[in-house]
Amino acid sequence: MIEFNPFLPEFRANPYPFFQQLREQDPVHQTASFTGAWVLTRYADVKAILSDHRVQVDNLPDRLGQKAAYLESGQNFAHLQQTIGAWLFFQNPPDHTHFRNLVSNYFASAAVEQLRTQIQTIVDQLIANVLDQGRMDIMSDLAAPLPTLVISTILDIPSEDQTQLTQWSYTLFRVFDQPISLRGYGRMEEAAQAFKGYFQTLIEQRKKSPGSDLLSQLLRTQTHSNVLSEEDFLGFCVMLFSVGQETTENMIGNSMLALLNHPQQLKQLKQEPTLIKKGVEELLRYDSPVQFLARMATSDLDIGGKTIRAGERIFLALGAANRDPHQFSEPDRLHFLRHQGQPIPFGSGIHYCLGAALARMQGQIAINTMIQKLLYLKLAPEPLKWRKNLVLRGLKSLPVTFEASQST
Numbered sequence: 001m002i003e004f005n006p007f008l009p010e011f012r013a014n015p016y017p018f019f020q021q022l023r024e025q026d027p028v029h030q031t032a033s034f035t036g037a038w039v040l041t042r043y044a045d046v047k048a049i050l051s052d053h054r055v056q057v058d059n060l061p062d063r064l065g066q067k068a069a070y071l072e073s074g075q076n077f078a079h080l081q082q083t084i085g086a087w088l089f090f091q092n093p094p095d096h097t098h099f100r101n102l103v104s105n106y107f108a109s110a111a112v113e114q115l116r117t118q119i120q121t122i123v124d125q126l127i128a129n130v131l132d133q134g135r136m137d138i139m140s141d142l143a144a145p146l147p148t149l150v151i152s153t154i155l156d157i158p159s160e161d162q163t164q165l166t167q168w169s170y171t172l173f174r175v176f177d178q179p180i181s182l183r184g185y186g187r188m189e190e191a192a193q194a195f196k197g198y199f200q201t202l203i204e205q206r207k208k209s210p211g212s213d214l215l216s217q218l219l220r221t222q223t224h225s226n227v228l229s230e231e232d233f234l235g236f237c238v239m240l241f242s243v244g245q246e247t248t249e250n251m252i253g254n255s256m257l258a259l260l261n262h263p264q265q266l267k268q269l270k271q272e273p274t275l276i277k278k279g280v281e282e283l284l285r286y287d288s289p290v291q292f293l294a295r296m297a298t299s300d301l302d303i304g305g306k307t308i309r310a311g312e313r314i315f316l317a318l319g320a321a322n323r324d325p326h327q328f329s330e331p332d333r334l335h336f337l338r339h340q341g342q343p344i345p346f347g348s349g350i351h352y353c354l355g356a357a358l359a360r361m362q363g364q365i366a367i368n369t370m371i372q373k374l375l376y377l378k379l380a381p382e383p384l385k386w387r388k389n390l391v392l393r394g395l396k397s398l399p400v401t402f403e404a405s406q407s408t
Helices: 009-013 016-025 043-050 060-070 078-085 095-107 109-113 116-128 138-143 145-155 159-176 182-208 214-225 230-260 263-271 273-286 356-373
Strands: 028-030 038-040 055-057 135-137 292-297 301-303 306-308 313-317 374-379 399-404
Touching: 028 306, 038 043, 043 301, 043 313, 060 078, 060 182, 078 159, 078 182, 078 230, 095 109, 095 214, 095 230, 109 356, 116 138, 116 145, 116 356, 135 138, 138 145, 138 230, 138 356, 145 159, 145 214, 145 230, 145 356, 159 182, 159 230, 182 214, 182 230, 214 230, 230 263, 230 273, 230 356, 230 374, 263 273, 263 356, 273 356, 356 374
Parallel strands: 038 313
Antiparallel strands: 028 038, 055 292, 135 399, 292 313, 301 306, 374 399
């Protein structure tokens, strides 16, 4: 009997054989754990659910309220609930529509393109910091600081505050880890309260002295339209800073690991840098940074001869869908000139990732710059360790050795 267990070390190291087994033997799988939640692994099923109006996003903020019942009298997770309740991937229409419309234009491909030079400058500096060392940890030296520096540029966050905000982001994103102790939720509650307090102070400063940054522009929109409550706006600001951090970080790390394990494909991208956009799309498909999206059925659904009842949770395995042989020929092969299939590394439908274009651009620039500037790039002889995260797939570290290009 097949059982879904994403907490196994071998699953974290390589989930794709497990996905293949599920997809072939039980593609609509009801778990014995996770209170009977379902796991879908076929591309067609995952894609259909992402646009099905009978399915809503998982209501994690409400479930936090239930967990608070186990706390001592007077304690709660109110700040954490309010903060993540303003995040787009925990919202359904009409609230989701209002929140998304507030910023969608700022993260469209055309708007993101205006940031290309700034992102390239940031990447060049991060690589310059390690160029003379002959080795680096791709995660801590480049993949992790890059999204922090980029969103800080967009929001005009003072450099002295960025490290603390990033730590709060990491703490909040542990909400996707399972299982989580009440003490763990308590740390998230503290981070949410501190994060909101920071933005409350920053917002007051921007009201008095607005600039051209995104936060100032959003404040002008909010002042005229009053789309969001004060609490929602604070939570929304936390989302803008936080949500791209680990997704972008993991995308860069997973992609570079795939290239280092496929030297011919690395050589191909190095010799043909115009392939970088197609290359990043294939790398996103090959080892997706977002492995699961959670949904809840609002009415009974018939999928693959099985009935998912209203109120039951559904885990959409994006990583499995992106390796489905019915959608992608030779799905376990890394192939940059692939013509078949349309990967869904950032989901689809109304909850398609708002920051997908920004994440892609950071990935394209970071990966291309590394493979052009760092010669004889190789994995260091150290064991790889994966983060313990159910939703996101990423490395704790990725140590490599190299020689600097003569042109740098």
